[in-house]
Every structure is written in structure tokens, then in C-alpha cells.
Amino acid sequence: MAKPVSIQVWNPSGKYRVISTKPMPGTRWIRLLTDQDCRVEICTEKKTILSVEDILALLGDKCDGVIGQLTEDWGEVLFSALRRAGGTAFSNMAVGYNNVDVNAAAKYGVAVGNTPGVLTETTAELAASLSLAASRRIVEADQFMRAGLYDGWLPHLFVGNLLKGQTVGVIGAGRIGSAYARMMIEGFKMNLIYYDLYQATRLEKFVTAYGQFLKASGEQPVTWKRAATMEDVLREADVISLHPVLDKTTYHLINKDRLSIMKKDAILVNCSRGPVIDEAALVEHLKVNPMFRVGLDVFEDEPHMKPGLAEMKNAIVVPHIASASKWTREGMATLAALNVLGKIKGYPVWSDPNRIEVFLDENSPPPAACPSIVNAKQLGLPSSKL
Numbered sequence: 301m302a303k304p305v306s307i308q309v310w311n312p313s314g315k316y317r318v319i320s321t322k323p324m325p326g327t328r329w330i331r332l333l334t335d336q337d338c339r340v341e342i343c344t345e346k347k348t349i350l351s352v353e354d355i356l357a358l359l360g361d362k363c364d365g366v367i368g369q370l371t372e373d374w375g376e377v378l379f380s381a382l383r384r385a386g387g388t389a390f391s392n393m394a395v396g397y398n399n400v401d402v403n404a405a406a407k408y409g410v411a412v413g414n415t416p417g418v419l420t421e422t423t424a425e426l427a428a429s430l431s432l433a434a435s436r437r438i439v440e441a442d443q444f445m446r447a448g449l450y451d452g453w454l455p456h457l458f459v460g461n462l463l464k465g466q467t468v469g470v471i472g473a474g475r476i477g478s479a480y481a482r483m484m485i486e487g488f489k490m491n492l493i494y495y496d497l498y499q500a501t502r503l504e505k506f507v508t509a510y511g512q513f514l515k516a517s518g519e520q521p522v523t524w525k526r527a528a529t530m531e532d533v534l535r536e537a538d539v540i541s542l543h544p545v546l547d548k549t550t551y552h553l554i555n556k557d558r559l560s561i562m563k564k565d566a567i568l569v570n571c572s573r574g575p576v577i578d579e580a581a582l583v584e585h586l587k588v589n590p591m592f593r594v595g596l597d598v599f600e601d602e603p604h605m606k607p608g609l610a611e612m613k614n615a616i617v618v619p620h621i622a623s624a625s626k627w628t629r630e631g632m633a634t635l636a637a638l639n640v641l642g643k644i645k646g647y648p649v650w651s652d653p654n655r656i657e658v659f660l661d662e663n664s665p666p667p668a669a670c671p672s673i674v675n676a677k678q679l680g681l682p683s684s685k686l
């Protein structure tokens with residue numbers, strides 16, 4: 301990064317130096333920090349992805365906390381430097397934190413925050429959008445139209461898949477996976493098969509109740525099934541959406557062998573993390589199975605795509621925008637700032653990261669708590685009552 305580093309400073313006389321490695325949407329997050337005696341420094345460098353060296357230059361020799369991004373490599377080097385600068389707080393502006401070495405952070409006594417909940421519906425809505433766009437071939441049809449190729453209605457033109465009555469498969473039925481499942485079941489009357497390490501009890505209850513409602517209305521009821529193996533989902537589902545965390549157990553979860561057991565005209569959606577799919581194997585699969593379609597928000601070597609993917613008509617690709625609604629992005633900034641502020645101020649950790657709405661109410665001050673610290677137990681941080 302070219303020196304001097306380009307920085308925007310708020311409340312220069314603030315006691316605590318908090319750095320945000322990127323400008324973030326909204327202004328509430330800045331106000332919350334400056335009102336509590338923080339000097340906020342926002343890195344405004346044009347470079348999209350900051351390297352470890354860039355961030356080291358930003359940290360300097362006094363820094364109390366950092367709000368970072370999922371594109372950055374937060375490991376031993378950065379956490380030891382943050383600690384040397386007197387810092388004890390870091391928050392990703394993301395719910396996923398596979399870019400963070402949590403053990404290294406704990407080793408240096410640094411709390412690691414994330415931003416759950418505020419992006420659940422927004423992300424699920426993009427997964428639903430990709431599912432629809434893929435099933436009805438919307439992007440291909442749009443390109444055809446703009447290319448001036450449409451010369452009249454034809455019985456075979458862009459025939460796709462009907463979702464109603466088909467089976468939606470969800471792998472990773474946590475917050476986002478469950479929200480997506482509900483959208484597809486309620487919106488399109490799909491049946492559900494899911495695979496997760498844990499039982500999605502609330503989701504099962506929802507599908508049971510909705511099925512009863514449909515039956516009572518004289519319609520075909522929807523059904524659910526918790527699969528014993530991921531392979532069962534891949535074999536049975538017509539549309540499959542991936543929503544697990546990225547860790548050792550989910551790296552290349554979708555590989556050549558598993559692609560081969562999916563239906564030839566299945567739809568695969570990924571709004572989790574790129575490396576959950578072996579992308580090179582996916583490109584080969586798309587080449588030999590033209591009816592198989594994918595909707596991808598994330599990529600194995602982001603920001604790059606594996607060779608061949610961009611040319612595939614049966615792939616829809618968007619640049620990691622699943623959480624990109626104004627409300628969500630402003631909320632993510634707020635939660636990340638409050639994680640850092642709370643740790644600096646010695647506040648306890650909110651006891652339920654699934655109930656963070658109270659931090660997002662613009663009309664009242666947020667609770668004196670860190671909304672979500674993923675290594676709270678490891679660091680022995682106290683927990684707040686709801």
C-alpha cells in the first residue's frame with residue numbers, strides 16, 4: 301500500500317483508537333464509537349483487498365480495536381501486532397469468519413466478533429433469487445433479448461423447471477439455510493430434504509404446520525425429511541442450496557463424485573463460501589451436463605473464477621453480494637462496531653447471537669454488551685442477560 305496511508309479520521313481527540321480497514325455503509329456505527337470516546341480511523345485506500353503488510357501499516361503502535369473484512373487474512377501476524385499495539389478487540393464485518401485464526405486471536409487475548417442474524421433474510425433472498433434465475437434461465441434469456449435474437453414466441457424457447465411440487469435440498473440448515481428453506485417451501489410449495497449436523501427443529505415444525513394448512517385448504521401438503529447423509533440430499537433434491545460454515549469438514553463438500561450422483565437437471569446454489577465446492581470439478585460437470593444449472597455468489601479463488609466457468613451458459617455468477625441490502629450492510633457495520641466497542645469498554649457478551657435486533661434499533665441506545673464474540677468462552681468473557 302502506498303505511503304502515506306489514506307485515512308479518514310473521526311473524533312481525533314478520542315481516547316481509544318479504533319480502525320476500520322474499509323469504509324462501511326451508514327453513519328450510525330461511527331457515531332456509536334465516537335460518542336464513547338473512540339477516535340475512528342477509516343482506511344480509504346482504493347485497493348480492494350488489503351494485504352497483511354497493508355494492515356500492519358494501519359495498526360501502527362497504538363490501536364485498541366479493529367473492524368476488518370472477510371477478504372483479509374487475520375492470523376498470528378496480525379493478532380500479535382494488534383496485541384503489541386495494546387489492542388484486545390477485532391470484529392469481522394461478516395457472520396462467516398473462516399478468514400480468522402480464532403486460536404491465534406485467543407492466544408493474544410483478542411476477542412473476535414462477527415455479525416450474525418442481521419444478514420439472514422437478505423442472504424436467503426439472494427439464494428432464492430439464484431434458484432429462480434437458474435430454474436427459469438433468466439440470465440440466458442436476458443442476454444438473448446439484448447442480443448436482438450428474439451423474433452417471436454416459440455413453444456421451446458427457454459423452457460426451464462417448475463419448482464412447485466419439486467424437492468428443495470438444503471445443506472447446512474442453520475440461520476440462513478432455514479430462512480431459505482422457508483422461502484422456497486412457502487413461496488413455491490416445495491418439499492424439503494435437509495442435511496445438517498444438528499436437527500433443525502423449528503424448520504421441521506414450520507413445514508409440518510404449513511403442510512397441515514395446505515391439506516386443510518384442499519391442496520397437496522408439503523413434506524420434510526432430515527437426511528441421514530448428504531448423499532441422500534444430493535440424490536433426491538431438484539434444487540440444492542449450500543449454507544454451511546466453511547471449515548475442514550465442508551471444504552470441497554461438493555466434489556466430482558458427489559456431483560455425479562445429483563440429478564442431471566438439478567440446480568445447485570452456493571451462497572456460503574467458494575471452497576465448499578470443488579470449482580474445477582464443477583466446470584467439468586457443467587460442460588457435460590448442459591441441463592444442470594448453478595447459481596454462484598461465491599468462488600473458490602475469489603475474486604477469480606476457475607477457467608471455463610465464465611463461458612458456461614448454465615452458470616449464473618454474481619460477485620459475493622448475498623448480504624448486499626442497505627439495511628443489512630448498515631446493520632453489519634453496527635454489530636461489528638459494537639463488538640469492538642463492547643470489548644474495549646469491558647462490557648459482557650450478549651448471551652444469544654440469534655437475537656441481535658435490539659442492537660439495530662436506530663431510535664434507542666444499544667445494550668451495553670458485545671453482540672457476538674465467537675471466542676468468548678475461550679477467553680472466559682462474562683455473558684450478559686437478555
Ligand SMILES: NC(=O)C1=CN([C@@H]2O[C@H](COP(=O)(O)OP(=O)(O)OC[C@H]3O[C@@H](n4cnc5c(N)ncnc54)[C@H](O)[C@@H]3O)[C@@H](O)[C@H]2O)C=CC1
Nearest residue numbers: 396423472473474475476496497544545549571572622623
Ligand atoms: N455469500 C454471502 O454473502 C454470505 C455467506 N455467508 C456464509 O453462510 C454461512 C452460514 O451462515 P449462518 O446460517 O448465519 O450460520 P449458522 O451457523 O447459523 O449455520 C451454519 C450451519 O452449518 C451447519 N454445518 C456445519 N458443518 C456442517 C457440515 N459438515 N455439514 C452440514 N452442515 C454443517 C451447522 O450445524 C449450522 O447449522 C456463514 O458461515 C458464511 O460463510 C453468510 C452470509 C452472507
Ligand SMILES: O=C(O)C(=O)CO
Nearest residue numbers: 393394395396419623
Ligand atoms: O457475512 C458473511 O459471511 C459474508 O459473506 C458477507 O456477507
